[in-house]
Amino acid sequence: MQRTDVEDDDFGHYATVAYGHGEAASRLMDEIMFSALLAGWSTNCYDDQFFFDTDHPVYANTDGTGAVTATSNIQAGAGAPWYLFAPNAPALILQERVPATLESQTNANQSTNVFENDVFSFGGRWRGAAAYGFWQCCYGSKATLDATNFAALYDRMLAQTGDGGIKLGTVPNLLVCGPTNRVAAENLLTKRTLATGEDNINYKKVELLVTPWVA
Structure with missing residues (x-):
């Protein structure tokens, strides 16, 4: 995202992008759980x-x-x-180790990309895994x-x-x-x-x- 878009209050369309990031996080959890279900035919459980x-x-x-x-x-x-x-x-158990969070780089004193290119960066992070129960x-x-x-x-x-x-x-x-x-x-x-x-x-x-x- 260009820094000038924020300064000019011209970033309404980025709300859709942010919503998409949230959907992707939810979809990732589904993919992990259902992948474990399908892999259960060839993956060991507790016994x-x-x-x-x-x-x-x-x-x-x-x-x-x-x-x-x-x-x-x-x-x-x-x-x-x-x-x-x-x-x-x-x-099946979803082991969430780190909840989904939005991370950003918007500080010119902390990000070279902001300082040199006037670009804000945003990303998401989530940690977890699927496990077999009973x-x-x-x-x-x-x-x-x-x-x-x-x-x-x-x-x-x-x-x-x-x-x-x-x-x-x-x-x-x-x-x-x-x-x-x-x-x-x-x-x-x-x-x-x-x-x-x-x-x-x-x-x-x-x-x-x-x-x-x-x-």
């Missing part, structure tokens, strides 16, 4: 298994000892992924998104147990998918009646989030 895996260890005793039962939070398939989340605990609260599927596969994955989450056979009470409340599955997801969850005229038992059963970052 040293991939976040989405067929071999999560569940122990016979509540203290994490005894026989191990391999437990899956995957529904097999080869299509575009979709996900069911339960709200009991965070499955795989038990997110099941991933690459199977066809239809009533049969949705019901099967939903029921698996309902029946889930933790160490010592304790019921975890994981009741799904959110389905996340990308544009490829948008129509299927909307047909599954937002239509009151089926094409046959029957009531849709899945109508608003869970919330739906369609995002371009899940591809």
